[in-house]
Amino acid sequence: MKSEDPRSLIAEAAGYRPGDLIAIAVITAATLLAVYVPVLNASPLRILLGVAMVLFIPGYALIAALFPAKGDLDGIERVALSFGLSIAVVPLIGLGLNYTPWGIRLDPILASLTLFTLAMTGIAWYRRLTLPADERFMVPAREIFNAARLELFDPGASWLDRGLSSLLVVAIVAALATTAYVIAVPKEGEHFTEFYILGPGGKAADYPTDPRVNSAQSLIVGVGNHEYREVAYTVEAVLLNQTFDPVTNTSTIHAVTPIDRFTVTVPHNETRELPWEFSVPSTEYNRLEFLLFTETVPAQNVTGQDRINASYRDLHLWLRPRPV
Incomplete structure (x- = not known):
């Protein structure tokens, strides 16, 4: 040693x-x-x-x-x-x-x-x-190169062997070039957008589902663009009072209160995660709805379930607000 x-x-x-x-x-x-x-x-x-x-x-x-x-x-x-x-x-x-x-x-x-x-x-x-x-x-880069050159271009080989060796080199170079092209210019896949919410710690946990009325709560709203173009997204946040009837298997919205609206421009294949704060003004609200729109945003007279249906993506959190 x-x-x-x-x-x-x-x-x-x-x-x-x-x-x-x-x-x-x-x-x-x-x-x-x-x-x-x-x-x-x-x-x-x-x-x-x-x-x-x-x-x-x-x-x-x-x-x-x-x-x-x-x-x-x-x-x-x-x-x-x-x-x-x-x-x-x-x-x-x-x-x-x-x-x-x-x-x-x-x-x-x-x-x-x-x-x-x-x-x-x-x-x-x-x-x-x-x-x-x-x-x-x-x-041993030099030894490898010399051995490969001798194997492919042996001076004592026949013209046929040299021709086949040259053809092999061309095939290897073409294969490498094709592989590099496929990796560098991948086929355009499915167009989609990621839309998600995270807890205040940046993880899919600890969501503020039991907020006190009029107390500041925080979330992280994430938008990932895979649309193969830059997109200017509009995000809307709405508080709802909504009930579900298991007999008819239908939901009914009794109250709608918009609380925020903002835009975010995301280039292709990039993600934006935005800290966001909110408060619940009353215990009557039991659902926080996030709506994502692309360049086309419906008119303000489109509300409730119709506006949710018109969104490109939507997310929600069920809330159990507590009085102060």
Whole structure:
């Protein structure tokens, strides 16, 4: 085992540059740029790097940290485990974020994946540094390239073999280009809008269903646009006094009081979560209704159940107001 004297490690670290770990760090940084830089985040590069960041990069960094020696695993095993561990690690990070104040959103997920990947890359770099140089894992990129070139373009091969080799290269390049195109330009899917409400803590829990009359209550209203275009949504909040007759299986609205109306513009494939406060003026109201409209909002004389039916999406909370 190589000596782990700090001074010798620091001296050697200055000249030790593992290409695969540097590539992982560069791809991670490029993913951040592709997500947040205005020009890049609208290009196919965001999708390509995002897929790699979810399906391969974290797992490869973890494998590199766990197995720093070249004799630990062969190349095929490292690649296979990199995919498998990425598919395992990313959901676990998302599960952990679900129990934090940040929740499962783009910024905390990307920050967590970045920190995890860079941490594992740093550990892998340190663990390789503590090994003798001939035992450290490295990607033999030059040897792989030379072997592939010799296999495909052997100078001693016949013209037929060379032609078939060239055809194989063209087929591989075409397959890779087709795959990249399919990932970067996915087929337009179903058009829909997410409309949801969360409790004040940003989770689907702790809704203020038992408010005191005239006391301020808070919710979070979320709108997710998957309409393949930018949409200016209108959200209306209405208090209802509504009863249900189980005999006729019908609901009757006895009172309607609009309490808020606002607009929010959401680009395609983005989500807006807006803090929202309300109060219930009387114990007679037992339902809080949220109505979502797109560009077409019905006239004000359309009220009650007709207005609910005219909305693009609607949500509600049953309330049990308490007197002060």
